[in-house]
Amino acid sequence: MKAHFLNRVTPYAFLAPAGVIMVIALLYPLGYMIYGSFRDWDPSQNISETEFVGIKNYITLFFDPAFHESLSVTLIFAGSVVIAEMAIGVGLALLLDRNLRGMSILRTLFILPMMIAPVVVGLMWRYMYHPTVGTFNRTLKSMGLQGVDWLGQNALLSVIIADIWQWTPFIFILALAALQSLPRSALEAARIDGATPWQQIWYIKLPLMMPVLVVTGLLRLIDAFKVLEVILVMTEGGPGLSTEIVALRISRTATEFRELGTAAAMSNYLLILLLILTLAMLAFTRIQEARTARLARQVQEES
């Protein structure tokens, strides 16, 4: 009886430390944030002194044009980086999925950007984008072309390019892994069936990679919605609100505008958005697994 009890408790005992950290580091702040989002809260106040305002913060935000602007910047940013990164990353993977001399070195080089700290990436690109001494404009001018006002007129495009540079490798390595685990013989069968290289990609490789690509894309999308450091370092959200993504607006609302309640409500909006994406991703994998299991059961029942 006692041994039985110990057996049942042991796993939970091992899980307990992680559970405690989760509660302190995740659930407590989360609860605090949700609680705070219903209050009119200045950073100088203790939370117990604040006034309960119901869902006023949420309603204010809902009609706030600056928040709309920030949300649409975030959507444009996340949408375009994910589409561009998927296209380039998968394209590169399809191109480099072969045994060439030095390919392993090339692959390592490709994933370097991902390993650099975001703040460093931001600084690096800020210097490269510099209107007069930056790499890009100096190169353009040496070729006799006009410089581009990277972080001014084209700020959003510029941060999008930097993000693509940093995160395409992520898609690339996952797509390459997916490609290399494809059944070789199915591809050989396609060659014999008369598929050109393009048709092999279109009819065989991409459909078979799709489950991995969907999950990868959703992961990237979730990440892109949370991006902060690179843009903070490069533009601080400017000029104007042109690159002020939601995460940046949240931090400014809390520090510059001193409206903790509104910032908390904004965080909750973002949280809901990310939750929907995460659930979509989980649902997708669950559906895939369920389908495979169902097919296997069907075969078993018949035999």
Add this chain to the structure above:
Amino acid sequence: MPEIRLEKLVKRYGDVQVLHGIDLDMAENEFTVLVGPSGCGKSTTLRMVAGLESVTEGEIFIGGSPVSHLDPKDRGLAMVFQDYALYPHMDVARNISFALRLQKRPKEEIQAKVREVAEIVGLSEFLHRKPGALSGGQRQRVAMARALAKDSDIFLFDEPLSNLDAKLRGQMRAELAIMRQSVQKNMIYVTHDQIEAMTLADRIVVMHGGYIQQQGPPEELFKQPANKFVAGFLGSPPMNFMDVDLQEEGGIVVARGDGFGIAIPAEISNQIGKNSGKITLGIRPSDLNYDPNAAEDRALDLQVIVSEYIGAQSVLLCSCGSTNVTVELKSETPIALGETLRFAVRTEGIHLFDRATESAL
């Protein structure tokens, strides 16, 4: 339709040479089986014909024209793979019709063709299943149907039955033999299973170590193996080999080994010349008959070590001096382990091989 000719085909991977000049002629509509142990180069040869492996040296001719520079799709062939190689994301009908759809054939024609071949392989009910929802045997049929639908002149099979369980394999082998009669095409079939080779082939090509050991009709290879390897590879249970010396005793040539001496018929001994020294004697189990009254110089005295009961027949593992000999015996014959029995050797069943070169004498 077209005959296939391999001329001095060589394959090297870096410094490793896996095929050493394969010469092979396959006549129109012939069912050729490449057979041999793992690593003998049979699959490589097939994949070179298919165009999935490059040709290092030599040339492949289909219908008289060289093809080794052509893509697989331009060689006009269909292939069935060992692991079926189905497209997992397409249902059965779309798997079968993939090649036709790539050729942009009219829809009605494609549908008719799919129905036709599905009927032949017995898959009509499963057209809308994905491969994941099919059993191994059914997947094998889809692979077969996909190859049939292409209407190619040449069929390549790369160990198509080796992923199936024993019972299903026997059944599919019989179905293949039936299909073979109605489908008149050039077929090249790779297997390591000598029973598949014997039952299906018009011509067997036995390969070993990247060389062709012998080729010809199954019966010829079985009765007149060119060397010890072919003799040991074809036939089940395999041929028994014993080291002997040829000696002339009173006008008769006798193959004398450890504990026995077998008279060699004059027509054989005349052929090889007397006293040609160190020799390996090969006798198939089916050429040894239990006969207590046989003459001593036409028989082996065998001591039974193990008896494997397999139904009507038992396979006996016996010792003859220092060598082991396998024989077959009707199960009702009363024998005891350890007993010594006399088995008569059928004179047609005597095979002699040079011990050094292993080629038949």
